[in-house]
Amino acid sequence: RDVTKSSNADIAHDYGFFVGNHPIDIRAEIDYLHKTLKDITPTR
Numbered sequence: 001r002d003v004t005k006s007s008n009a010d011i012a013h014d015y016g017f018f019v020g021n022h023p024i025d026i027r028a029e030i031d032y033l034h035k036t037l038k039d040i041t042p043t044r
Helices: 007-015 027-040
Strands: none
Touching: none
16 A cells, blocks of 8 residues: 655654643543544554
């Protein structure tokens, strides 16, 4: 499959990214992030 170069993807790949915690319940946001990452990650 052809993949278009993406500078943001390169930055995330090279440096990673931080998902912080918060004193209030952010479970819905973490679940949304998990679903989004799962949806965009190709299966093997």
